[in-house]
Amino acid sequence: xxxxxxxxxxxxxxxxxxxxxxxxxVLQNQFSWGMAVFGLILGIIIPFATAPWWPLSxxxxxxxxxxxxxxxxxxxxxxxxxxxAWIVLTVPNEKLKPAxxxxxxxxxxxxxxxxxxxxxxxxxxxxxxxxxxxxxxxxVHILHTDDPDGVRDEIMSRYQARLEEIFA
Amino acid sequence: xxxxxxxxxxxxxxxxxxxxxxxxxxxxLVKLKDSMTRLHAPTKVGTVGVGAVLAxxxxxxxxxxxxxxxxxxxxxxxxxxxPVSANFIAKVNIHERECDTPPKPTVDEHWATLKPNGIxxxxxxxxxxxxxx
Numbered sequence: 001x002x003x004x005x006x007x008x009x010x011x012x013x014x015x016x017x018x019x020x021x022x023x024x025x026v027l028q029n030q031f032s033w034g035m036a037v038f039g040l041i042l043g044i045i046i047p048f049a050t051a052p053w054w055p056l057s058x059x060x061x062x063x064x065x066x067x068x069x070x071x072x073x074x075x076x077x078x079x080x081x082x083x084x085a086w087i088v089l090t091v092p093n094e095k096l097k098p099a100x101x102x103x104x105x106x107x108x109x110x111x112x113x114x115x116x117x118x119x120x121x122x123x124x125x126x127x128x129x130x131x132x133x134x135x136x137x138x139x140v141h142i143l144h145t146d147d148p149d150g151v152r153d154e155i156m157s158r159y160q161a162r163l164e165e166i167f168a
Numbered sequence: 169x170x171x172x173x174x175x176x177x178x179x180x181x182x183x184x185x186x187x188x189x190x191x192x193x194x195x196x197l198v199k200l201k202d203s204m205t206r207l208h209a210p211t212k213v214g215t216v217g218v219g220a221v222l223a224x225x226x227x228x229x230x231x232x233x234x235x236x237x238x239x240x241x242x243x244x245x246x247x248x249x250x251p252v253s254a255n256f257i258a259k260v261n262i263h264e265r266e267c268d269t270p271p272k273p274t275v276d277e278h279w280a281t282l283k284p285n286g287i288x289x290x291x292x293x294x295x296x297x298x299x300x301x
Contacts, residue, residue: 023241030234089192139270141204
């Protein structure tokens with residue numbers, strides 16, 4: 001903490017500052033410059049006050065790739081919702097094939113792993129349940145599948161590879 | 169005139185889609201048999217269900233009111249918190265042995281929840297940034 005620049009000491013998490021300001025403005029529901037400035041002040045005070053408990057931050061974060069990732073995930077959520085709704089309504093309990101899969105993690109940053117686990121849970125049909133004790137595998141539960149290895153490969157190529165690029 | 173008609177229909181369609189998904193989620197909650205598969209129904213179908221209802225609210229407000237967009241925030245908070253609660257329920261299920269025992273991890277020895285002697289330190293966490301980069 002000692003040898004950080006003045007800017008980094010005042011604004012330890014720049015993305016969080018912007019995010020808090022945007023959340024404050026959206027919360028007001030009607031835009032006014034006074035509220036925007038107040039949101040920015042909050043966005044500076046809150047990360048500054050909580051910085052001692054939150055020393056690490058991601059080394060790099062690609063905003064453009066994050067945006068395309070969010071679009072892909074939203075689309076997958078809608079498609080998978082329809083699939084899961086179909087499974088719930090048509091597949092009888094005896095024919096349901098739930099499965100555990102273990103995904104080897106190539107991601108290292110805690111933030112990236114959290115985002116991968118969150119994405120897996122938000123995409124219907126899969127829930128991320130646990131992590132291995134050393135942090136190298138992710139346990140995922142699948143509602144209904146004939147091909148657990150295929151699902152694992154799809155998660156690795158579709159989400160994990162993209163997150164690696166985002167947090168590269 | 170025409171805009172209010174379009175807005176009304178769009179609101180109605182969004183509400184119908186949302187409530188249909190919420191209903192399917194509830195049916196899943198009742199129908200599925202063990203606690204781990206039951207976890208899939210509400211956390212999942214809730215995302216599009218709640219999302220469509222909030223979209224209906226936004227469309228309605230922009231058609232008939234002064235415009236409102238803080239529904240987006242509800243969606244954002246829901247997307248951040250839903251996986252956490254699902255993860256906690258899944259961990260409890262594993263811990264209480266209420267589901268099939270999961271297979272061994274591909275890389276490490278144990279799953280964190282089932283490890284006999286607590287959690288090891290994660291070996292390759294990124295180092296503390298030394299200076300301003």
